[in-house]
Amino acid sequence: MDTEDFFLPRSREANARLHELIPGGAHTYAKGDDQYPEDLAPVISHGLGAHVWDVDGNRYVEYGSGLRSVSLGHAHPRVLEAVRREIDRGGNFVRPSVVEIEAAERFLATVPTAEMVKFAKNGSDVTTAAVRLARAVTGRPRVAVCGDHPFFSVDDWFIGTTPMSAGIPAATTELTVAFPYGDLAATEELLDRYRGEVACLILEPAGHTEPPPGYLAGLRELADRHGCVLVFDEMITGLRWSEAGAQGLYGVVPDLSTFGKALGNGFAVSALAGRRELMEWGGLRHAGDRVFLLSTTHGAETHALAAAMAVQTTYAEEGVTARLHALGERLAAGVREAAAGMGVGDHVVVRGRASNLVFATLDERGLPSQAYRTLFLRRLLAGGVLAPSFVVSSALDDADIDHTVDVVAQACAVYRKALDAGDPTPWLGGRPVKPVFRRSV
The missing domain is CATH 3.40.640.10 (Type I PLP-dependent aspartate aminotransferase-like (Major domain))
Incomplete structure (x- = not known):
């Protein structure tokens, strides 16, 4: 999908309501709509596994779920079973x-x-x-x-x-x-x-x-x-x-x-x-x-402690940590290959341990750029990838990774055009995303 055809009218309306009711429009600064391209901050309806749906009906492959907290995927059955059992016994x-x-x-x-x-x-x-x-x-x-x-x-x-x-x-x-x-x-x-x-x-x-x-x-x-x-x-x-x-x-x-x-x-x-x-x-x-x-x-609270016990059991019995590393290694290799293939391997950079990947968006001089991050995020969102980072959950599968890499390749093609033009502004669609920690609004 071209970003010019990608609109989130219901999310935009919901974000306006959030700002009226909640300072900053979110309960965590890192979830704020200033962290996303202008008018392209999805408001989530629900999630299952490695996917979430926004109030506009769009489905995304999601990374960094819950600010890295949802590492098994949304609504994980073993966790939910443990939580439901304790809720019925008092909390x-x-x-x-x-x-x-x-x-x-x-x-x-x-x-x-x-x-x-x-x-x-x-x-x-x-x-x-x-x-x-x-x-x-x-x-x-x-x-x-x-x-x-x-x-x-x-x-x-x-x-x-x-x-x-x-x-x-x-x-x-x-x-x-x-x-x-x-x-x-x-x-x-x-x-x-x-x-x-x-x-x-x-x-x-x-x-x-x-x-x-x-x-x-x-x-x-x-x-x-x-x-x-x-x-x-x-x-x-x-x-x-x-x-x-x-x-x-x-x-x-x-x-x-x-x-x-x-x-x-x-x-x-x-x-x-x-x-x-x-x-x-x-x-x-x-x-x-x-x-x-x-x-x-x-x-x-008993249900939260039950969730923690279920998580630890799942990690031990299903080898979750090893799976996170394997998924991250596959994703990192795919993104690096896609970026290099589009000639931006020195500008879209994947960093970190495989189980905790982030990406850097660098400008013509090789310096971190919020403007280029905005361009990159816009293209990911339009392709159905919600990725403030590339932190994986164990609910991802090979098809999710392959889709993500395809979308990254499309984003990198636009990234190359912006680098050649020496100015990403025509591809931003509005103000750049902003760092969380800053002195002024």
Whole structure:
């Protein structure tokens, strides 16, 4: 389909209503219509497996489902069966449910490098709890975050460091410092500069590139030597890298780690896990001051914990992590071949681990370009591919991958025309897409 013939009138109307009712028109900034070409932001009606349908009736092959949370595909039968079973038994009680024991045992069997776990709803809940716990245990005020990773929490200690820092006191932001990924010498220099002040090092253990040899082990040694807590944010790497996350794959054990996203296949569940010695500070079996670690009304809803257990069982019994890697490798190879065939192999670039692929859109000078991203997304949408990233779910099949590669090839043909013209503007159809973190609207 030509993009000039591709309209989304019902989605456009629904987006207008969303903005009237919800600040930003979405409950996650990364889902905002400013992330999509103008008037081409589909509003979803429903999804099944690797496909979603918008309110205009269009069907898409979907990537990055639920911001990477739906890794088994929408409405996965094993997950839904577990959820329905618990909903019929009640979802939230005045005392802990036996399901909380079962879910904790199942999680700790999946992530054997952890000794205790506490569940919540969002990633921010548990990363902030990890920071609070690290500060309590060490008595130190500063948090060192990996500056090369885009997001850790909606809470002040992190958001204050982004361009969207309005409403956050400078005094809070000043307590967060940054270290570069992969550079042990720079991290040690930071720890020396703030000697005795840094409570924790928090980072995604892996991202678009593999950790350099010895890097994670080196961070472990630095944290031990400087007396700070090592925290792995495994929101993305959890299950996608291995069933036990990056710590299970690379063999480096953090003091604390946080999980979410794929853990519930779209149901709201996250986890803070770690060494018993630290985690007990948030409990009742220690002699020190009490730490308000996590206390969430809905953190142990039985249906969400049942979903998490079903997800972990499915991963283990069906080899889901290996399937994600195989699908991603097939997709990456196809996209790279299509881009090279159209002469844009240096401009449409696939990056990341096969189970967590993203793409870069580069301009004539080889620099990241929101305008070229807009052109690319328009063509994908018109071809029935909804892909803010190329993060796969296990519900994809070979036909989905082949269709995606065909659409990418068509998009790359237009990309080549824009590069030759030296200006993508005629192919944008409106304003370019915008980065999530920016200071002004």
